[in-house]
Amino acid sequence: MKTFETLAELAACAGQEVTVTDWYxxxxxxxxxxxxxxxxxxxxxxxxxxxxxGPFGTTIAHGYLTLSMLAGFFDRSVKVKGVRMGINYGLNKVRFMSPVPAGSRLRVRVHLLGTEPIEGGMQIAWQCTIEREGADKPVCVAEPLSRYYV
Incomplete structure (x- = not known):
């Protein structure tokens, strides 16, 4: 779990990889x-x-299931103290690059693209690269937006 004491501390990480989650x-x-x-x-x-x-020899996860798992990955890997709530604001871009066969282990590389102040808090732009253990390329790359309110 990567913990930030303040939004300013988080914002100072713009342009950097913030964390790599555990496998799931x-x-x-x-x-x-x-x-x-x-x-x-x-x-x-x-x-x-x-x-x-079929083409993969087994069932595969829905692309939107893979994408929706980002919420849980964030909940288990990034914490910002001093905020009263955080919300998902949307996505700028999403690409599904390879399948997720049933039984796969996934993790996420979380990169902070940037921040901007909003009324009552801060909007955060992330880049999340979802990796499958043993695969040569990511299964999904997405740019979710979060809003944190103080």
Whole structure:
């Protein structure tokens, strides 16, 4: 967990890698629960038998499941003291670059692109590179925006 005492301390890290998260395993249960929550039951995600004969030899996580996991990765890896709340504000860019087969272990490299003051706090632009253990390229690169309020 990377902890910042103040927003100013966080802002001073602009242009730097802030943290690399611990590895997290994406299970078939996660994939099935995401399918149930979103209604996206495409066979490549949820039909284990059919997916064995598919292009990846197994089921793969939804791209949006992978993206949504950023919230949990942030919660477990970055803390800013002295703020009353933080919110997700949106995304500037997202690319899904390779699949996440069921059972994969993922981690995130969190880079602080920049900050800007907003009324009552600060907006943070991040670059998050989601890596799959043993893969040559990232599974996703995203630029989420956060807002922290004091």
């Amino acid at each position: 395993t994406v299970t078939q249960q996660h994939i099935d629960q995401f399918a149930d929550a979103t209604g996206d039951h495409q066979w490549i995600h949820v039909d284990v038998e059919r997916a064995k004969a």
